[in-house]
Amino acid sequence: MKIHRMEEIWLIFGVAIIVISMAITGYQAFAFDMEPPSGTEHIDPQKVDETAPFDNPGVFKTGDNTYEVVMTLQVFSFTPNEIELPKGAEVTFIMTSKDVVHGFQVAGTNLNAMIVPGYVQRITQTFDEPGEYLVLCNEYCGAGHQAMATTITVK
Amino acid sequence: MATITEGVMQKASVKDKVTKLLGVNSLDARLSLVFIGIAFIAFLLGGILGLLQGLNRAGLLELPAWLNYYQVLTAHGVLLVLVFSTTFTIGYFYAALSHTLGGLLPKVRKMGWVALGLMVIGVVFVATTIIRGNASVMYTFYPPMQASPWFYVGLVFLVIGIWVTAFGAFINVAHWRKNHRGEHLPLLAYFATGVFVLLFFGSFGVTAEVLYILPWAFGWTDTINVILTRTLFWSFGHTLVNIWYLTAVSTWYIAIPKLIGGKLFSDSLARLVVILLVILNITGGFHHQIIDPGITPQIKFMHVFMSLAIGFPSMMTAFAMFAVFERAGRKKGAKGLLGWFKVLPWGDVRFLAPMIAMISFIPAGAGGIAQTNFQLNQVVHNTMYIVGHFHLTLGVSVVMSFCGAVYWLVPHLTKRVLTPAMNKIGVAQTIIWTLGMTLMSGAMHWVGLQGSPRRTSYTTYGDNATALGWDPYLFLLAIGGTLLIIGCILMFYIVFNLMFLAPKGETEFPIAEPEEDALPTPKWTERWTMIIVLMLAVVAMAYVIPLVDMIFNAPPGSPPFRTW
Numbered sequence: 001m002k003i004h005r006m007e008e009i010w011l012i013f014g015v016a017i018i019v020i021s022m023a024i025t026g027y028q029a030f031a032f033d034m035e036p037p038s039g040t041e042h043i044d045p046q047k048v049d050e051t052a053p054f055d056n057p058g059v060f061k062t063g064d065n066t067y068e069v070v071m072t073l074q075v076f077s078f079t080p081n082e083i084e085l086p087k088g089a090e091v092t093f094i095m096t097s098k099d100v101v102h103g104f105q106v107a108g109t110n111l112n113a114m115i116v117p118g119y120v121q122r123i124t125q126t127f128d129e130p131g132e133y134l135v136l137c138n139e140y141c142g143a144g145h146q147a148m149a150t151t152i153t154v155k
Numbered sequence: 156m157a158t159i160t161e162g163v164m165q166k167a168s169v170k171d172k173v174t175k176l177l178g179v180n181s182l183d184a185r186l187s188l189v190f191i192g193i194a195f196i197a198f199l200l201g202g203i204l205g206l207l208q209g210l211n212r213a214g215l216l217e218l219p220a221w222l223n224y225y226q227v228l229t230a231h232g233v234l235l236v237l238v239f240s241t242t243f244t245i246g247y248f249y250a251a252l253s254h255t256l257g258g259l260l261p262k263v264r265k266m267g268w269v270a271l272g273l274m275v276i277g278v279v280f281v282a283t284t285i286i287r288g289n290a291s292v293m294y295t296f297y298p299p300m301q302a303s304p305w306f307y308v309g310l311v312f313l314v315i316g317i318w319v320t321a322f323g324a325f326i327n328v329a330h331w332r333k334n335h336r337g338e339h340l341p342l343l344a345y346f347a348t349g350v351f352v353l354l355f356f357g358s359f360g361v362t363a364e365v366l367y368i369l370p371w372a373f374g375w376t377d378t379i380n381v382i383l384t385r386t387l388f389w390s391f392g393h394t395l396v397n398i399w400y401l402t403a404v405s406t407w408y409i410a411i412p413k414l415i416g417g418k419l420f421s422d423s424l425a426r427l428v429v430i431l432l433v434i435l436n437i438t439g440g441f442h443h444q445i446i447d448p449g450i451t452p453q454i455k456f457m458h459v460f461m462s463l464a465i466g467f468p469s470m471m472t473a474f475a476m477f478a479v480f481e482r483a484g485r486k487k488g489a490k491g492l493l494g495w496f497k498v499l500p501w502g503d504v505r506f507l508a509p510m511i512a513m514i515s516f517i518p519a520g521a522g523g524i525a526q527t528n529f530q531l532n533q534v535v536h537n538t539m540y541i542v543g544h545f546h547l548t549l550g551v552s553v554v555m556s557f558c559g560a561v562y563w564l565v566p567h568l569t570k571r572v573l574t575p576a577m578n579k580i581g582v583a584q585t586i587i588w589t590l591g592m593t594l595m596s597g598a599m600h601w602v603g604l605q606g607s608p609r610r611t612s613y614t615t616y617g618d619n620a621t622a623l624g625w626d627p628y629l630f631l632l633a634i635g636g637t638l639l640i641i642g643c644i645l646m647f648y649i650v651f652n653l654m655f656l657a658p659k660g661e662t663e664f665p666i667a668e669p670e671e672d673a674l675p676t677p678k679w680t681e682r683w684t685m686i687i688v689l690m691l692a693v694v695a696m697a698y699v700i701p702l703v704d705m706i707f708n709a710p711p712g713s714p715p716f717r718t719w
Contacts, residue, residue, distance in 0.1 A: 002423075018524065022529075036533050037533075045710075137608070
C-alpha cells in the first residue's frame, strides 16, 4: 500500500493535533486535579434522607473562606436553594439524586456534573466574581425540567 | 476441476451481464425503494416536530396541553436518529449490494422484507406509546425514568429487524466471495460489509440494555443499575453515529468522483478507512459520559483517546476527496493553485449536496474534537452546544450526503431521470438547508457556550437575567428551523417526484473507476475474520474492566419513576 508523500505529512499533522491536545488536557487533568467529576462513592438512592451527610443538606463553613454545600437533587428542585456565598469562597458541592438522573450546571462557570442516583458527586469551584449565578438542571428529568433552577449569589 | 471453476465463472459473468443490460433488478429495487420511502416519511414528520420545538424553545409558540414539548422531542429524536438514518442506510446498501454483486439472492431479498416487517412493528409500538404520552423519555430512555414496557418491546423488534438485514448482507457477500475466489469484493460492497458488521456488533450493548430493562418495566424486578444502562446505551449510540458517517463517506469515495468526471483516489486507502472505522468505532462510548459518576477518570481518558482515533481515517478521507477534486479539475484544464476549485460542477445538485456535507464536516469535526476532549467536555456537556454539533454532523454532513445520493439512487431504482428542473429545485433545497442549518447550529453553539441547556422547553427560569440574555440566539434558532422546514418539504417533494412522477429513462449507479496506474489492493484487506477479531480485542480493552466494575461493584439500584 503506497501512501503519497503529501498525504503522509497531512496525516502526521492530524495525528499530532490529536496527540498534543490529549497530552495537554491529560496533563492538566491529572497533574492539577482538573479531572471531570467522577464520583465513585455509593449511596442507597431510596434512603438518601436517612444517610449522612444528606440527612442534613445545607451550606457549611469548613475553613477560612472554604465551604461545603451538601445538596440533594429531586424533581424539580435543588435543596438547599438560593445559596449565598462571600466573594472568593472556595466551595465543594457534594450532591446526589433522590429520584431520576439530574444535571448540575452553573452558567458562566465550569461547574457541570451528572447527578446519577446511587452515586455521590463532588465538584469544587472558587467564586472570584461577585454576582448572581444561575444554577440549572441540564439532564431532562420530566415534565417540570424547565423549572428546575435556583441561584447562587456571591457578595 | 478447471471446468467446474470455469462453469461457475461463466455463470457468474452471464448473470453480471444480464444485470448490466437490464440495469436494475426490479424485485431488489422495490425493497430498497420501500426502505427509502419510509426514511423520507420519517424525515418529513421528524422535521415538522423539529419546527414545533424550535418555535417553542424561542418562546414563539405555546404547545397545546395534549402535545407536550418532551413528547415532541422524543418523537423527533426517534424518527430522525433511529428511523430515518437506519432505514435509509439499509435501503441504500441493499441497492448497492444488488448492483455490485449481481443481484440479491432470493433468500436475502425475503430476509429484507421480513426485516422491514419487524421494524414496522417496532416503530408502531414505539410511536403508539409516545403518542399516548407513555414514553416521554427521549430516544436515550435513561432509567430510572420508566416508559411503558411496550416502548421497550418496540425497540426489541427494531433491533431484531436490523440484525436480519445485517445477516442478509453477510449471506449475500459470502455467496459472492465463494463464487469469486481470489477477487476483491467490490469497494461499495466492502463499505456495506463494514456498516453491517458495525450495526450488528454495535447493537449488542443496547440489546443487553433493553433486555435488562424489560423485566423491570413489566414490574418483575424492583430496581435497576442506572449507570450500567447508560454505559450500554452509549456503546451503541456512539457506534450508530459512526455508522451514518461511514455510509455518507461511501458516497463520497465511490459516487462523487464518477459524477465529476474523476477517478477513484485509491482503492487500498478507501478500504483501509473502512477497516479503521470498523476497528476503532465501538470504543468511544464514554466520551458521552465524561461527567458521569461511577467511572474513573483514567478509563474515561482512554475512551477519549479511542474516540479521537476516528480523526485519523477522517483526515485520510479529507485528503482523498480534495485530491480527487483537484485531479478532476486539472483534467478539465484548470490552471493555477486553486483553479480546479472553480471548474467543479457547482450547479449539479448530485455534487453540490455532498460537497456541502464535506465542507460542513470540517467545523463539525473540529468542534467534535474540542468537545469530546476530556475536561473540556465539562464546559459544554448537555448544553445547546452539543445539539448544535450534531445538527452539523447528522443534520448537514449525513443528511446532505443521503439527499445527494437520492438524486441518482432513486431514479436508478425507478428507471426514471432527474430533470434539469428537478435539479434546480434540488440546488434551491441544498441552499435553503445550508442557510437554515448554519443559522440554527451557529446559534445553538453560541448559546450553549453561555450555558443554555439542551432538552429544555421554553423557560426564563423566573426572568433570570442570564437566561433572558439567551433569548436573541434562541430567536435565531427558530428562524433557522423555519428555513429548514421549507428544505424538508422540498426534499420530500423531490423524493416523491423521483419515485412516481419523473420521466422514464435510464440513470446510472455511479461507481468510480480506479486510475490507470493504480497499484493492486493488498490481499489482507479481505480478511474480515482478522478485522473482526481486532475490533473485538479493542472493544474488550475498552469495556471489560468498567463493565465488570459496574456490575459487581454496583450501588443499591433504583426503583422506577414516571416524572412526566
